[in-house]
Amino acid sequence: AQTVTQSQPEMSVQEAETVTLSCTYDTSESDYYLFWYKQPPSRQMILVIRQEAYKQQNATENRFSVNFQKAAKSFSLKISDSQLGDAAMYFCAYRSLYNNNDMRFGAGTRLTVKP
Amino acid sequence: DGGITQSPKYLFRKEGQNVTLSCEQNLNHDAMYWYRQDPGQGLRLIYYSQIVNDFQKGDIAEGYSVSREKKESFPLTVTSAQKNPTAFYLCASSIDWDGQETQYFGPGTRLLVL
Numbered sequence: 001a002q003t004v005t006q007s008q009p010e011m012s013v014q015e016a017e018t019v020t021l022s023c024t025y026d027t028s029e030s031d032y033y034l035f036w037y038k039q040p041p042s043r044q045m046i047l048v049i050r051q052e053a054y055k056q057q058n059a060t061e062n063r064f065s066v067n068f069q070k071a072a073k074s075f076s077l078k079i080s081d082s083q084l085g086d087a088a089m090y091f092c093a094y095r096s097l098y099n100n101n102d103m104r105f106g107a108g109t110r111l112t113v114k115p
Numbered sequence: 116d117g118g119i120t121q122s123p124k125y126l127f128r129k130e131g132q133n134v135t136l137s138c139e140q141n142l143n144h145d146a147m148y149w150y151r152q153d154p155g156q157g158l159r160l161i162y163y164s165q166i167v168n169d170f171q172k173g174d175i176a177e178g179y180s181v182s183r184e185k186k187e188s189f190p191l192t193v194t195s196a197q198k199n200p201t202a203f204y205l206c207a208s209s210i211d212w213d214g215q216e217t218q219y220f221g222p223g224t225r226l227l228v229l
Contacts, residue, residue, distance in 0.1 A: 004157070035217065045158075045205060045220035091157055095218075103148075103218065105157030 002027045004094050006106035013082045014114050020067075021077045021109045023092030031097040034068065034075045039089040039108070048090070051075065053097075079111075087113045118142065119221035121206050126226045128193065128200060136191045136224045138206035147189035148207040148218060151175060158205060164189055193226060201228050 003026045013019035025034070036048040051059045051068050058066050063080045079086055089108045096102040119140045128134045138147065146165050150158035160173030164183040178197025183189050189208075193200045203225050207218040 009155075037220075042222065043203060043225075044222045045207075047217055047219070050217055093157075103158075103160065105159075107155060107157050 002029075002032075002094050002096070002102070002104045004092055004104045004106040006090075006092055006109050008109045009107070010110045010112070012112045012114060013079070013086075015082055015084060017082055018078060018080045019082055019111065021079075021090050021092075021111065023075045023077070023106055025073050025075065025092075025094045025104075027073065027094065029096060029098075033095040033097065034066075035093040035095065036064070036066070036075075036077045037091045037093060037105075038086075039091060040085075040087070045091070049077065082113050084113050084115060087111055119206060119208055119219060121204075121221040121224050123224060124222070126224055127229050128226060129229050131195045133192055133194050134226070136193070136204055136206075136226070138189045138191065138221060139187055140189075140206075140208045140221075141187060142208060142210070142219070143186070144208035144210050144219075145186070146209045147183070148209075149173075149179070149181065149189070149191045150205045150207065152203040152205060152223075161191065161204075200226055202226060 005024045032053045034051045038046045038048050049059050049061045049064050065078045067076045091108045092106040094104045122137045148163045149161040152158050159175050162181045164170040180192045205223045206221040209218045
């Protein structure tokens with residue numbers, strides 16, 4: 001079964017600085033999807049960014065970008081120009097291409113943004 | 116506005132009682148999901164439904180039941196057989212069960228045992 005590991009339970013960044021959150025996963029599949037979700041104190045899960053494994057180009061959404069290393073099974077999230085509103089739990093998730101129900105989440109990284 | 120709604124926001128359960136969590140979506144999504152979130156952990160799949168009148172067990176279905184009588188609705192019942200129900204419950208939906216579409220989440224329900 002696929003597993004997702006987030007090795008940083010907590011991270012901290014100064015406002016306007018850049019921070020990188022780590023995620024590794026284990027799979028035997030060659031095609032799949034990877035996601036980063038943000039969960040603010042309201043607890044609602046919000047999609048931040050998604051990456052298709054068959055695409056070599058790293059996904060980017062405004063201040064959020066990923067570093068997808070397929071061979072290393074690594075999928076890190078970079079947040080540039082950090083804002084106070086970025087403070088939240090961030091979850092990395094893996095989804096099988098063949099089974100939409102098979103979505104695996106990491107344990108999460110709590111990001112604190114210091115003013 | 117289109118979206119996913121969950122109610123109630125907080126729910127209290129007495130010992131031996133069944134309780135039902137509501138999930139409604141007006142996104143015209145085919146697939147719906149229920150996840151459980153415990154402190155310090157990621158989400159774990161309880162049940163999912165790809166289409167009306169069909170649903171499948173996820174990783175931790177024991178002590179839970181669901182129904183999918185309408186496309187818009189996917190209620191979750193936490194039965195008395197679930198011995199540790201205290202958790203945060205998230206409902207999600209996606210446009211197609213085997214497509215490439217992202218899952219979108221509702222605001223969640225926190226269930227507490229009295």
